[in-house]
Amino acid sequence: MVVVGLGLAGLTAALAAAGRGARVLALGKGYGTTHFRSGTVDVLGYLQEEVVGAPREALAALAERSPQHPYVGLGDHLEGALGFLRDAAGRGGVVLLGDLDRNQLVATAAGTLRPTCLAPPSLLGTWDGARVLALGLGGFRDFDPELVAAVLPAAAARLGLEVTVRPARLSLAPLARRHLDGPALARLLDRPSFRRQLVEAVRPLARECTLLALPAVLGLEPDTAAALSAELGPVAELPGLPPSVPGMRLQRALERALRERGGRLQVGAEARLECASGRARALQLAAPGRQLWLPVRSVVLATGGLASGGLRLEPSGVVEPVANLPVVQPPGPPEGWFRERFVGDQGQPVDLAGVRADASMRPLDAEGRVVVENLFVAGGLLAGAERSLERSADGIACASGYVAGLRAAEAAA
Amino acid sequence: MTGVPLLDEVALSADRCIKCNVCNTVCPVMPATDLFPGPKYCGPQAQRYRLAGPEETWVDYCNGCGACTRACPSGVKVAELNARARAEIVARRGLPLRNRILGRSELLGRLGSPLAPLANLGLRRPESRALAERLLGVHRAAPLPAFSRVSFRERFRRLPRPRSPRIRVAYFHGCSTNFYEPWVGEAAVRLLERCGVAVELPRQHCCGLPLISNGEFAAARRYAERNLRELLPAVREGLRIVATSTSCSYTLKAEYREVLGMWGPETAELAAATYDLFEFLREQVWAGELEVPRGELRRRVLYHPPCQLRSHGVGVPAADFLAALDGIELDESGVECCGIGGTYGMKAEKYAISRRIGQAVADRAREHRAEVVACDSETCRWQIQHLTGLPARHPVELLWEAVGSAGAGS
Numbered sequence: 001m002v003v004v005g006l007g008l009a010g011l012t013a014a015l016a017a018a019g020r021g022a023r024v025l026a027l028g029k030g031y032g033t034t035h036f037r038s039g040t041v042d043v044l045g046y047l048q049e050e051v052v053g054a055p056r057e058a059l060a061a062l063a064e065r066s067p068q069h070p071y072v073g074l075g076d077h078l079e080g081a082l083g084f085l086r087d088a089a090g091r092g093g094v095v096l097l098g099d100l101d102r103n104q105l106v107a108t109a110a111g112t113l114r115p116t117c118l119a120p121p122s123l124l125g126t127w128d129g130a131r132v133l134a135l136g137l138g139g140f141r142d143f144d145p146e147l148v149a150a151v152l153p154a155a156a157a158r159l160g161l162e163v164t165v166r167p168a169r170l171s172l173a174p175l176a177r178r179h180l181d182g183p184a185l186a187r188l189l190d191r192p193s194f195r196r197q198l199v200e201a202v203r204p205l206a207r208e209c210t211l212l213a214l215p216a217v218l219g220l221e222p223d224t225a226a227a228l229s230a231e232l233g234p235v236a237e238l239p240g241l242p243p244s245v246p247g248m249r250l251q252r253a254l255e256r257a258l259r260e261r262g263g264r265l266q267v268g269a270e271a272r273l274e275c276a277s278g279r280a281r282a283l284q285l286a287a288p289g290r291q292l293w294l295p296v297r298s299v300v301l302a303t304g305g306l307a308s309g310g311l312r313l314e315p316s317g318v319v320e321p322v323a324n325l326p327v328v329q330p331p332g333p334p335e336g337w338f339r340e341r342f343v344g345d346q347g348q349p350v351d352l353a354g355v356r357a358d359a360s361m362r363p364l365d366a367e368g369r370v371v372v373e374n375l376f377v378a379g380g381l382l383a384g385a386e387r388s389l390e391r392s393a394d395g396i397a398c399a400s401g402y403v404a405g406l407r408a409a410e411a412a413a
Numbered sequence: 414m415t416g417v418p419l420l421d422e423v424a425l426s427a428d429r430c431i432k433c434n435v436c437n438t439v440c441p442v443m444p445a446t447d448l449f450p451g452p453k454y455c456g457p458q459a460q461r462y463r464l465a466g467p468e469e470t471w472v473d474y475c476n477g478c479g480a481c482t483r484a485c486p487s488g489v490k491v492a493e494l495n496a497r498a499r500a501e502i503v504a505r506r507g508l509p510l511r512n513r514i515l516g517r518s519e520l521l522g523r524l525g526s527p528l529a530p531l532a533n534l535g536l537r538r539p540e541s542r543a544l545a546e547r548l549l550g551v552h553r554a555a556p557l558p559a560f561s562r563v564s565f566r567e568r569f570r571r572l573p574r575p576r577s578p579r580i581r582v583a584y585f586h587g588c589s590t591n592f593y594e595p596w597v598g599e600a601a602v603r604l605l606e607r608c609g610v611a612v613e614l615p616r617q618h619c620c621g622l623p624l625i626s627n628g629e630f631a632a633a634r635r636y637a638e639r640n641l642r643e644l645l646p647a648v649r650e651g652l653r654i655v656a657t658s659t660s661c662s663y664t665l666k667a668e669y670r671e672v673l674g675m676w677g678p679e680t681a682e683l684a685a686a687t688y689d690l691f692e693f694l695r696e697q698v699w700a701g702e703l704e705v706p707r708g709e710l711r712r713r714v715l716y717h718p719p720c721q722l723r724s725h726g727v728g729v730p731a732a733d734f735l736a737a738l739d740g741i742e743l744d745e746s747g748v749e750c751c752g753i754g755g756t757y758g759m760k761a762e763k764y765a766i767s768r769r770i771g772q773a774v775a776d777r778a779r780e781h782r783a784e785v786v787a788c789d790s791e792t793c794r795w796q797i798q799h800l801t802g803l804p805a806r807h808p809v810e811l812l813w814e815a816v817g818s819a820g821a822g823s
Contacts, residue, residue, distance in 0.1 A: 025728070030486035031435045179450045183438050243434040259747060268483030269726050287726035288667035289684030295699060308486070 001025075001412040002283055002294065003405070004271050004322060005302030005310070007033040008041075009379025009397035011254040012081070013300040015088045016405030018261035022412050025294075026258065027266040027285075031251070032308050033380075033393075038216065038239035039246025040106055041085065041096065041118035041398060043078070044071075045391025049345060051115055051159065055395075056100040068328075068384035071392070073359050074399040081402035082118060082395070091260065092253025093222035097121055105159070109143050109215060109240030111151025113159060117395065122218055122225030123246060125211045125236035128161040133209035134238075135168050135202065138175025140185055142241045143215035145169060165213070168205055172197060185217040186245045190224050199231045206232060213238050217245045222253065273299060273323035273375070280323070280375045297412035298374040300404045301325075301363075302397070305380035305387070311354060318353040323375060325355050326365045328383040347389040354383030361404040374411045376404035415500040415630045417674035419464075427494060429487040430457035436481035436491050441750040442474060445769040449474035452481035455498065456491035463498060472498045474763070476754025476770070477626050478720035496625060496672045503628030511549040515756040516627040519619035519636075522560070522592030529560040536560075552764035556753070556799035558593040558791070565595035569614050572602045578611035579702065582693065583647040583654050587661035588619050589791035597791075600813035601657045601690055607816060608694065608703055613652065616643045620664040625672055626755045637669045641679050648686040655693050657809060659722035659789040660755065662689050667724065689722065689789070690809060691730035708815030709739040715783035716808065717746040717774055717797065719790035731789060731808035738815045744781045748773040751788070753796035768800065775800040787811055 003014045006028035014026040044055045044062065052058040063072045071078065079100055086096045096118040098104055103115035106123050113127065132152070134145035145167035156163035174194055177184065188194050206212050216237035218225035229235040239246060255265060270286040280299045285292040303310030303322055311327065312319050317334070318327050330337045330353045337350040356364045361376040378400035380393065387393040418424070436452040437443060443451045448471065455472045472495050481491035514521070525532040535541045542553040551557075565586050582605070590598040602612045618640055621633035644654055644665075656662035665687045669680045688696070697703035718729045729745070736743050751771045752758055758767025778786055778801045786797045786805045794805035 029488070031439070031484045032486045035435050035438060036433065178447055179443070179454075181434065181437060181451075184443070187444055243438045248438060259745075264728065266723075266726075266728050268723070270488075285726060288663070288671070288724070289681075289687055292727055 001298045001300070001408050002027065002296050003300040003302060004028065004283070005304060005379065006031060006265070006267065007302060007304060007308070007379060007397065008394055009401035010300070010302035011251070011258065012085055012088075012398050012401030013302055013376075013378050013405030013408065014258050014263050015254065015261065016084065016402045017300070017409035017412070018258060018263045020406060020409040022409040024258070024263040025266060026263060027269045027271065029270045029309065030268065032304060034247045034251035035244060036242045037247050037394070038106070038123070038244050039120060039250040040116040040123060041082065041098075041394040042115075042391040043082070043100065043117035043395030045103065045115040046389060052103055054101055055103060055117055062390075066384065068356075070382040070385055070396045070400060073357070074396070074403065077403050078395060078399045081399040084402055085398050086118065088257045089250060089253045092256040094249055094253035095120055095222075097124065107148075107152060107213065107236060107238050109148065109238045111148045112155050113152070115391065120225075120246060120249070122229070122235065122237045123216065123239065125213070125234060127156060127163055127211075130163050130211045131209045132163060132165040132211045132213050133168060133206050134165050134213045135170055135205070137185060137215060137217070138169075138171055139177070139180050140175070140215060140217070142182065143238065148213060148238065166209065170198070170201055170205075172201055182215070182217045182243055182245045183220065183248070185215070186220045186224075189217065189228070190219045190221045195224070195228060195231075199228070202232055210234065211236055215240060220245065220248060220252070222249055271322055273301070275323065275372050275375075278371070279373050298376070298408040300376045300378055300401070300408045301381060302378040302401060302404070303381055305354065306350065308380055310379075310381045313350070318350070320355055320381065323372065325363045325371060325377070327353060328356050329353055345389075347386045351386050351388065352384060355381050356383050357400075360407045361400055362407075374408075376408045378404040415497065415504050416634060417497050417500070417630065418676070421674055421676065423490045423493045423497070423671050423674070424460070426488060426490045427457040427460040430489045431487055433486070435484050435486060436489075439480040439484040439749060441478060441480060441752065441770045442476055442766065445752075446474060446766045452491045452495065456481065456494045457489050459498065460494055463501065470502060473502070474766070475499070476750070476752070476757040476767070478750040478754060479724045480720060480749050483723060490671060493671045500628040500630045504630070508627065508629065509550065511551060511760065512627040512756075513629070514549065515551070515759060516624040516629050516632070517619075518588040518623050522588050525560040526562070526564055526592050529562040533559045546761055550761040551759055552761040555759040555764055556795035557759065558589065558795055561593055561595050563595065565591045565598040566614065568595050568599060569602065572599060573606050575606050575609050575611055577609075579609040581611045581613060581652055583613045583615050583644065583652045585617055585620075585644070585654050585656040585661060585665065585687070586614075587656065587658040587791075590657060594791065594807075597657050597807045597810060600807070600810045603817060604706065604809055604813045605655075608697070608706065613647065615647050618643070620661040622660055622664040622668065623756055625664065625668055626757070630673055634673055634675065637673060637675060637680070640665070641683060644683060645679060648682055652686070653693060654683070654687045655690050656687065657690050657789070657807060658791055659689055659719055659725065660792070662687050663721045663724055689725060689727065689730070691734055692725065692727045695730040695733065705734065705737045706812065706816040707737065707739070708812070708817075708819040710811060710815040711740040712811075713742040713782055713784045714811065715744055715746055715778045715781045715786045717748065717751060717786060717788045717793065719788055719793045720750045722789050731787070734812055735787065735808055738812070744783075746774050746777045748777055751793045751796050751800075753792045755792050758796060767796070771796055771800045778803060785811070
């Protein structure tokens with residue numbers, strides 16, 4: 001069986017199928033969301049502009065309010081899927097903490113605090129009453145401790161928390177590099193010799209603080225952040241601009257787990273699906289020189305939403321380009337699909353477009369009939385969610401990927 | 414000046430860059446040196462300034478592995494842009510003698526093979542290597558192959574042919590098989606014969622890749638034109654061009670068009686007919702024409718798919734055939750690049766960078782307790798052998814070793 005898409009939905013689907021003994025190939029056009037997102041698993045962060053404290057309760061309210069939401073059909077599988085993802089990431093070396101009973105707060109490099117369901121311990125901190133030292137690292141421009149100091153206390157106060165922040169910037173010789181991006185810093189921090197140097201320089205600065213806030217670059221290796229924390233006390237990584245180091249850690253962990261289960265990965269392959277009489281027969285891959293035909297028993301499509309290219313906006317409306325699946329269009333006339341403010345607290349109606357699926361994650365047409373028997377859909381492709389407003393993208397990806405992977409493995413057997 | 418169209422689809426792909434930095438996260442060179450600012454800066458970002466003339470020379474530190482192009486979610490041809498930028502610099506500023514020599518593998522083979530014992534002595538002796546480093550800038554420790562006294566084309570005449578072939582193919586051996594490692598071609602021809610495939614050997618020339626990666630586009634284009642002349646008659650007879658070097662075959666499939674900008678119908682015809690050996694065999698298996706060849710290989714093997722193979726977009730077909738052997742303990746490297754980048758790692762100023770990149774493959778080989786490393790591209794094999802001290806073999810050599818000893822008719 002083949003999974004198209006290498007984001008969280010695709011990797012979860014591939015792992016779930018491989019766990020059931022399927023021979024899995026996961027392929028994608030390139031790397032995507034895992035490198036942009038912060039390595040946390042957001043299930044439901046906001047409901048009607050209110051911060052969600054307990055996703056489990058809020059999910060029931062969401063189902064009542066939005067009966068077309070992907071979580072409505074997936075509700076029973078969500079907890080199992082999160083547990084499965086936590087185990088898979090753990091096998092790859094990345095720990096994810098949390099559960100559906102309580103959201104946790106992650107501070108960002110913009111100084112905001114946002115709710116998430118699962119997060120690695122290095123992104124979590126005890127924020128209430130914290131005296132934070134926000135520490136910039138040399139010439140790394142994507143993390144500004146002054147910005148954190150200016151924004152975070154007020155953001156915390158809005159949530160009823162008291163946080164004070166002192167900004168500082170560390171200059172060490174190895175940090176004075178010409179091209180210092182997140183992964184370069186992370187690789188530097190993976191070296192014990194540099195960590196020792198850093199620890200010595202930070203110790204005198206960090207005496208008065210209860211929490212050390214650093215850019216989210218604490219190693220591409222999963223145990224680097226813990227090694228630092230063992231020396232310096234509580235440390236929190238504040239995720240910022242892409243490429244996201246915690247996101248890469250999660251993606252690498254999941255890839256490692258997939259390889260261990262005999263799965264294969266192929267990056268750089270753009271696919272089209274060939275169907276005949278209601279069954280997926282082959283994937284047509286764009287390869288240099290000619291198209292490559294890959295015979296398939298079953299397929300999971302986890303190609304993402306509009307931003308990832310899994311859905312496309314054409315003059316005719318929103319279309320699904322890989323298998324030409326029926327797409328539920330955004331509500332109302334096209335003039336209203338986009339609001340003027342790209343990022344706002346009202347979101348974009350176009351986000352509601354996507355593919356509708358049955359309980360097995362098979363795509364449905366407008367009449368509710370299954371379109372392709374051995375095709376399963378997952379993640380950003382699914383209709384009915386306002387992911388950026390709700391902060392629900394990862395939970396949907398995880399649960400739908402899990403179900404799609406299991407069903408696709410059954411269909412391939 | 415390089416003869417590449419100014420605004421073809423590769424050049425225009427730079428506009429699709431959304432500055433997400435994914436290419437930088439997969440680049441194997443960036444972690445190994447500060448001299449290379451990464452594919453994003455050199456590729457789509459610097460591209461916007463290049464019409465005004467190239468001033469930067471960092472792009473010369475790109476080793477051409479293509480990981481950036483494969484990982485880009487927006488379809489930017491990053492590595493291809495970089496290869497063209499290097500050619501532009503070469504066209505304006507000229508090229509050191511060393512790069513001119515390293516780019517001409519066919520000429521080197523023609524000169525070196527007849528003098529194999531003498532030439533090999535020169536390649537082995539520390540004094541001559543030190544001299545070559547001083548005079549030419551070819552690093553004294555860099556992995557260089559030894560010339561074979563008898564070329565593959567000469568050996569080919571003595572190889573068996575199937576009595577009633579199912580299908581005929583034309584074999585593209587490349588310079589390395591012809592002049593340095595004829596046994597790779599021998600194993601391929603014998604395996605194909607066992608599979609009922611008749612192998613023909615059209616006249617052919619260097620694919621041109623070493624010239625492309627050293628930025629000599631005009632000379633590379635001449636090789637491309639000669640290969641089109643020699644190979645297209647076979648293609649038009651319905652033969653597939655089957656190659657064992659995944660670097661040569663990738664050049665025929667993709668680089669004539671995407672890097673050299675030769676977008677005509679003839680390069681499309683050649684590209685559509687060109688196959689990696691294992692891609693061809695897998696297609697035969699999928700079509701029900703061929704049973705997967707069986708045999709026994711009691712060895713711990715680490716398979717490193719070369720970056721050029723990954724750019725084929727066909728997966729890792731060689732691994733499927735190796736995995737089907739009895740007794741084999743096979744693992745894949747999972748490492749992006751061995752570092753050699755064709756002639757990149759042979760150059761004095763890049764040798765250390767290339768070693769640092771390749772260390773990951775050596776580490777994986779040790780972890781797997783590999784007895785042999787399998788890899789489909791020649792310069793990668795030389796590098797891996799150099800870094801690990803283990804024998805590095807083409808997968809077809811291992812497959813034929815197992816299948817050939819299983820006896821005829823199995």
